[in-house]
Amino acid sequence: MYRKMMTALLAITMVAVTACSSGAKEEPTKEAATPLALQDGKYEPAVQMSYLRAWNDDTKFKNGETAQNNVHTKWAKERLGIDLTTPWAVSVTNDAFYTKLRLSLSANEELPDIVSIRGDYNLVRELIESGKFANAGELFDQYASDTWKQASESAPEEWYPYMYEGERYGIPIFDYAYNGDSVMFIREDWLKKLGLEEPKTMDELVTVMDAFTNQDPDGNGKKDTYGLTVGMKNALNTWMTESGWIFGMYNTMPGQWNDAGDGTLQYGSIQPGVKEGLATMKDWLSKGYLPKEAGVYDEIKAAELFTAGKAGIIVGPHWMPNWPIDDVKKNVDGATYKAIALPTGPTGESHQHGSGASNGVVLINKDMANPEIFFTYQNxxxxxxxNPEVGSEFEHGFAQGYDYDIVDGKVVGEAEVKDGVSPLKYTITYDGARIPNLMMDTLAELAKGKEPETPFEKNTKIANKPEVFTAAEVVVANKDNAIKNKFTGAPTETMKMKKDAIDKLEKDTFSKIIYGQVGIEEFDAFVTKWKSMGGDDITAEVNEWYKTVN
Known part of the structure; x- marks a missing residue:
């Protein structure tokens, strides 16, 4: 697999060298320093490594700790002899982190040794093309451990977005495979109250949504419930409260590049199935099955309808019972829900968008004197x-009293720890380290009744709500139905110039159709405009790239 990846990357190199002539900005590089020696796995004296990463609002601290000084930074210094420093810690709210980093780049300010980013892919490209970052692929080949390389070999395509002129400038932050594949969560108590069965087809789903909307399932005597909650502010095919699966019932997936079945890629949003999906969403919205505010709801706001007990169905990843949807049990007495497979459409098929095995990227400053320090940390x-061993320091979690504790001889997870928090959210790569296939395989086996044996299995059992295991089993059973975005390369030349404009055209047109402001025939006009505004050129460029990796 690794040899196959390198062959593909070599092909990209040949294409890039032929196609590109400008190159990254020339930045002087400091002379490489003498490699640092480790003494019993630790730098003595301690060495410094600076980094930047975004901070989410759900990242919590305890014991007076901060982003700059916490149990994770103390661990890095005590265990590895690495003194972690961050010049500033800014939230992702309202894109504050990305704005500040972009301003630093435009002002030519000195950047830290490591920059770790999730989201804002355009900013990642600006950083890569600035000439300020090293060929991370070469460093990875030289310094990464076998375990890390094996994780990479299982998902070689995750490197493609960070290629520039044939080189790997960013190291993908590997995530668990299928971590974003969607399942349907439905209020089980509402089904029982109204005498309904779990919907397996679109017609049965419509029957359930109609009852959830019009038969007062919460019993308050008001017409204030919805069959399904979705958030369309950011995208239709998004990460939670998503509606991509509606189009999946018509055998396509909007907002991504799908397999055309003839060895080429086609853009999902201009396929006939999307027209049918938009007509379906328009119908459901007009009948009150969806909230009228869906167009301005982001993923989290839309989820609040479910947790408040006002929506009976929500679609998203298997892990949502951990956060946020289990709150419905706190907010509504007797509320229960379960994960089920997505209903089939008119052709008897169902499809969800398929997720990749990475979630972010690490960039290494070309002026970092000793980049092996980062690899010592991540290795x-x-x-x-x-995947910790029995008796190891991470056997039960990252830090006792934070994400686990031992109470009366029994290991308890973060949810049962007093003021429990996850130190993994403090790490440079946001989640510590993840082996792509490990989590879903483990969840599925535990869902079948396997007794946990390894520390990873035991910790997974402790850390997840019971509904997560059922949902994971649904994901695994339906993984072949996932439609993955097949284009994972860098933005093409036409994308750089025109994608923002045609994306706006798409979003505006789809919203107007769903809200009934224009007729469904406007979809055909949209397709024509999309092609003439640069879509045809983008399609050709995407397929030129696709030839290099297949």
Whole structure:
């Protein structure tokens, strides 16, 4: 597999060298320093490594700790002899982190050794093309541990977005495979109250949504419930409260590049199935099955309808029972829900968008004197934390009293720890280290009744709500129905110039159709405009790229 990946990357190199002549900005590089020696796995004296990463609002601290000084930074210094420093810690709210980093780049300010980013792919490209970052692929080949390389070999396509002129400038932050594949969560107590069965087809789903909307399932005597909650502010095919599966019932997936069945890729949003999906959403919205505010709801706001007990169905990843949807049990007495397979459409098929096996990227400053320091840090997490051994320091979690504790001789997870928090959210790569196939395989086996044996299995059992295991089983059973985005390369030349404009055209047109502001025939006009505004050129460029990796 690794040889296959390198062959594909070599092909990209040949194409890029032929196609590109400008190159990254020339930035002087400091002379490489003498490699640092480790003493019993630790730098003595301690060495410094600066980094930047975004901070989410759900990242919590305890014991007076901060982003700059916490149990994770203390661990890095005590265990590895690495003194982690961050010049500033800014939230992703309202894109504050990305704005500040972009301003730093435009002002030519000195950047830290490591920049770790999730989201804002355009900013990632700006950073890569700035000439300020090293060929991370070469460093990975030289310094990464076997465990980390094996994780990479299982998902070689995750490197493609960070290629520039044939080189790997960013290291993908590997995530669990299928972590974003969607399942349907439905209020089980509402089904029982109204005498309904779990919907297996679109017609049965419509029957259930109609009852959830019009038969007062919450019993308050008001018409204030919805069959399904979706959030369309950011995208239709998004990460939670998504509606991509509606189009999946018509055998396509909007907002991504899908397999055309003839060895080429086609853009999902201009396929006939999307027209049918838009007509379906328009119908459901007009009948009150969806909230009228869906167009301005983001993923989290839309989920609040479910957790408040006002929507009976929500679609998203298997892990949502951990956060946020289990709150419905706190907010509504007797509320129960379960995960079920997505209903089939008119052709008897159902499809969800398929997720990749990475979630972000690490960039390494070309002026970092000793880049092996970062690999010492991340190698340790892959070798010791990702799948820990019995008796190891990470056997039960990252730090006792934070994400686990031992009470009366029994290990309890973060949810049962007093003021429990997850130190993994403090790490440079946001989640410590993840081996792509490990989590879903483990969840599915535990769902079948397997007794947990390894520390990873035991920790997974402790850390997840019971509904997560059922949902994971649904994901695994239906993984072949996933439609993955097949284009994972860097933006093409036409994308750089025109994608923002045609994306706006798409979003505006789809919203107007769903809300009944224009007729469904406007979809055909949209397709024509999309092609003439650069879509045809983008399609050709995407398929030129696709030839290099297949």
């Amino acid at each position: 340790y997490l892959f070798d010791n934390f990702a």
